[in-house]
Amino acid sequence: IDVVNNLLERIETYADHNIFLEVFAGDARERATVIDQKFAHGSQGKLAGLVISIKDNMCYSGHKVSAASKILENFESLFTATAVQRLIDEDAIIIGRTNCDEFAMGSSNENSAYGAVKNPLNTALSPGGSSGGAAASVAAGLCHVALGSDTGGSIRQPASFCGVVGHKPTYGRVSRYGLIAYASSFDQIGPFAKNVEDAALVMEVMGGADPMDSTCSQREADVHGDLSLDPQPLKVAVYKDLLNREGINPEIVAHMNAQMEQLKSKGHEIVEVDFPHLDTLVPIYYILTTAEASSNLARYDGVHFGYRSENATDLESTYKRSRTEGFGEEVKRRIMLGTFVLSSGYYDAYYGKAQRARKLIQEHTDAILKEADVILIPTSPHTAFPLNQELNDPTVMYLEDIFTVQANIAGNPAISIPTGKHSNGMPFGIQLMTGRFEDDKLLRIANAMMK
Numbered sequence: 001i002d003v004v005n006n007l008l009e010r011i012e013t014y015a016d017h018n019i020f021l022e023v024f025a026g027d028a029r030e031r032a033t034v035i036d037q038k039f040a041h042g043s044q045g046k047l048a049g050l051v052i053s054i055k056d057n058m059c060y061s062g063h064k065v066s067a068a069s070k071i072l073e074n075f076e077s078l079f080t081a082t083a084v085q086r087l088i089d090e091d092a093i094i095i096g097r098t099n100c101d102e103f104a105m106g107s108s109n110e111n112s113a114y115g116a117v118k119n120p121l122n123t124a125l126s127p128g129g130s131s132g133g134a135a136a137s138v139a140a141g142l143c144h145v146a147l148g149s150d151t152g153g154s155i156r157q158p159a160s161f162c163g164v165v166g167h168k169p170t171y172g173r174v175s176r177y178g179l180i181a182y183a184s185s186f187d188q189i190g191p192f193a194k195n196v197e198d199a200a201l202v203m204e205v206m207g208g209a210d211p212m213d214s215t216c217s218q219r220e221a222d223v224h225g226d227l228s229l230d231p232q233p234l235k236v237a238v239y240k241d242l243l244n245r246e247g248i249n250p251e252i253v254a255h256m257n258a259q260m261e262q263l264k265s266k267g268h269e270i271v272e273v274d275f276p277h278l279d280t281l282v283p284i285y286y287i288l289t290t291a292e293a294s295s296n297l298a299r300y301d302g303v304h305f306g307y308r309s310e311n312a313t314d315l316e317s318t319y320k321r322s323r324t325e326g327f328g329e330e331v332k333r334r335i336m337l338g339t340f341v342l343s344s345g346y347y348d349a350y351y352g353k354a355q356r357a358r359k360l361i362q363e364h365t366d367a368i369l370k371e372a373d374v375i376l377i378p379t380s381p382h383t384a385f386p387l388n389q390e391l392n393d394p395t396v397m398y399l400e401d402i403f404t405v406q407a408n409i410a411g412n413p414a415i416s417i418p419t420g421k422h423s424n425g426m427p428f429g430i431q432l433m434t435g436r437f438e439d440d441k442l443l444r445i446a447n448a449m450m451k
């Protein structure tokens with residue numbers, strides 16, 4: 001209870017950062033009292049004492065969930081997401097729901113209907129997105145672990161901007177039941193933490209088969225034990241010419257080179273591989289995710305749940321006005337883009353082609369990771385950018401995702417670890433990616449590199 005009270009006090013002092021959309025204070029205190037008693041009897045769960053925030057796109061029975069959208073304002077969940085339930089079953093305490101971009105669409109947290117989040121390390125800067133509040137909640141020390149979701153980088157990029165660890169698991173590792181869908185074949189829930197150990201512990205509890213999500217793998221969750229790495233040398237793949245690309249901050253390039261030297265000095269091998277598809281990744285990602293989003297978001301019609309326009313006069317205008325008034329600009333842009341790429345006449349040219357390209361990316365990623373243990377790339381081309389800067393041009397914002405979307409297109413696990421510090425005072429992460437369902441190996445390598 002002391003831990004919870006201290007964190008609740010600390011959350012108060014960060015109120016102007018807009019990190020939490022709602023703090024479950026009463027709830028958290030109640031749970032803490034119960035868990036204190038369990039401690040007294042020695043019957044506490046694996047995560048007893050761990051305080052966790054959840055992104056506002058995960059359902060928690062009896063609590064509001066809005067996906068940071070006006071269209072779900074005041075909507076209350078009737079059930080709990082599997083990932084969240086498993087944490088609760090092991091006595092974790094859910095402290096509140098964190099701000100994010102509306103329906104997880106964005107890279108700066110500025111698409112939230114409830115205002116942007118300030119980066120706790122520098123309040124003029126964005127915490128990244130879409131899980132900006134989640135990253136900030138850990139960076140500011142308001143909870144121990146945060147759950148975020150990652151469709152194209154929404155865990156790793158904010159982790160990089162806020163100087164914390166962010167893990168996007170293999171697609172199918174963690175159940176999506178109770179996660180509000182953006183692009184179902186890309187979305188994964190994953191943890192933010194200060195260190196790899198905490199992320200691994202949460203993954204162990206959260207992961208594994210779930211009859212409620214047929215896309216969730218039947219494999220048992222990983223059990224990590226201690227996170228040491230086999231002493232065998234690793235083959236670390238880096239993309240040829242990647243660091244010579246325009247637009248990557250020179251200090252990030254220098255840091256990447258230093259990391260490679262350090263790996264070599266520890267006996268690991270750096271292999272340069274061809275991956276000529278970088279420029280196709282963002283287009284593939286935005287065609288497929290907007291297509292899936294346009295279908296997933298069709299359910300917000302002003303009838304079944306959420307916001308209903310008061311200006312509607314009949315069924316047709318209920319749909320139209322509720323959606324027009326309820327969704328934000330970026331969400332509408334993506335729904336329109338998605339319906340366009342799926343429309344007859346364009347389907348083959350865009351959606352069909354992007355599906356085929358996705359397959360090729362998967363095959364090429366597999367081929368690289370057959371030869372190498374891990375791929376090393378930056379998480380983001382730069383450190384956290386100022387708030388109110390990039391919003392005016394959505395395509396500039398889309399290019400933010402160039403290094404992160406490969407893992408979601410291919411389904412591989414990836415992690416951002418905060419090894420870099422820029423002379424501008426801000427942290428930045430490096431990204432590691434391993435083969436599908438090699439999350440355990442990924443976490444071990446990441447843990448070794450953070451030491």
Ligand code: GLN
Pocket residue numbers: 104105106107129130149150151152153154155182401
């Ligand atoms: N920035 C990406 C986007 O806007 C990633 C979002 C995410 O991973 N949820 O779609």
